[in-house]
Amino acid sequence: MRIAIVTGASSGLGREYAKLLDKEGMDEIWLIARRENRLLELAGEIAAKTRIFPLDLISESTTRQIAEILKQEQPSVRFLIHAAGFGKIGSEEDITEVDIARMIDLNCRAAVLMTHLAIPYMGEKSHILQICSCSAFQPIPYLNVYAATKSFLLHYSRALAVELSPKGIAVSAVCPYWIKDTEFIPIAQNTKNSTYIKGFPFAGTQAAIAAKSFASAKKGKTVITPDAISTLHRFITSILPHQWLMAASKWFHGHGGK
Numbered sequence: 001m002r003i004a005i006v007t008g009a010s011s012g013l014g015r016e017y018a019k020l021l022d023k024e025g026m027d028e029i030w031l032i033a034r035r036e037n038r039l040l041e042l043a044g045e046i047a048a049k050t051r052i053f054p055l056d057l058i059s060e061s062t063t064r065q066i067a068e069i070l071k072q073e074q075p076s077v078r079f080l081i082h083a084a085g086f087g088k089i090g091s092e093e094d095i096t097e098v099d100i101a102r103m104i105d106l107n108c109r110a111a112v113l114m115t116h117l118a119i120p121y122m123g124e125k126s127h128i129l130q131i132c133s134c135s136a137f138q139p140i141p142y143l144n145v146y147a148a149t150k151s152f153l154l155h156y157s158r159a160l161a162v163e164l165s166p167k168g169i170a171v172s173a174v175c176p177y178w179i180k181d182t183e184f185i186p187i188a189q190n191t192k193n194s195t196y197i198k199g200f201p202f203a204g205t206q207a208a209i210a211a212k213s214f215a216s217a218k219k220g221k222t223v224i225t226p227d228a229i230s231t232l233h234r235f236i237t238s239i240l241p242h243q244w245l246m247a248a249s250k251w252f253h254g255h256g257g258k
């Protein structure tokens, strides 16, 4: 049985990737996120057979449950797309301990554990897509924990790509700039003070970012910058000192603060 697994499928990029996977001839698409109603709605829009997992990826029982199902069914996992993730904008004092812990647990721990569980069921022409962010390319003040989680995921993905290449498994780190039409920005702004990052100029759209990054991942590209700003950001961060760029990012976002 050829399957694709998508985390964060109830909204935004994950939802778009699930729709793109519908054209890939999978026997089943497994959809994971917490909101069951959203997953059911998406399943109704997909022609391929789907399986709904309304689960919190931060919970240890979720990974145990997925591990058990994989062991029982021994599927061939052709795609694993980890799109579940969230960020929080604010200074150190504006973000709660709960949000800090959950960001690290979802963006890093859950991404790595889901990947670790899926790899034994992957082989030639399988693809892993880790949805990172261009914030992975440098430290970002007022987005510090989130950017650091994405940096972790980018480094993990690049190293894993080298390790898995002899098995024919492609690993891609997708690193977009802001996307305006997902739930990400309102969730990120929901802190004590998110005015440090005021504007999101040149933000992309979920459909365009998902389509472009999915096409690049299928070609086996390891680091994917699916829009002009993230491509420029990657280049600039490779040539300029990060100290300058941290100051510039504060200026770019409108100086911020209360």
Ligand SMILES: NC(=O)c1ccc[n+]([C@@H]2O[C@H](COP(=O)([O-])OP(=O)(O)OC[C@H]3O[C@@H](n4cnc5c(N)ncnc54)[C@H](OP(=O)(O)O)[C@@H]3O)[C@@H](O)[C@H]2O)c1
Binding pocket: 007, 008, 009, 010, 011, 012, 013, 014, 032, 033, 034, 035, 036, 038, 055, 056, 057, 058, 082, 083, 084, 085, 086, 087, 106, 131, 132, 133, 134, 175, 176, 177, 178, 179, 180, 182, 183, 184, 185, 187
């Ligand atoms: N939008 C941007 O500006 C932007 C830019 C660069 C990178 N990214 C990255 O792109 C990825 C997708 O984000 P998006 O923009 O599509 O945002 P989104 O619309 O908020 O989607 C996030 C998804 O993650 C799921 N999720 C959140 N917490 C979860 C948990 N504990 N367990 C299981 N699922 C959980 C959500 O579903 P439930 O709430 O139903 O669980 C939702 O389906 C994220 O990793 C984000 O960091 C986004």
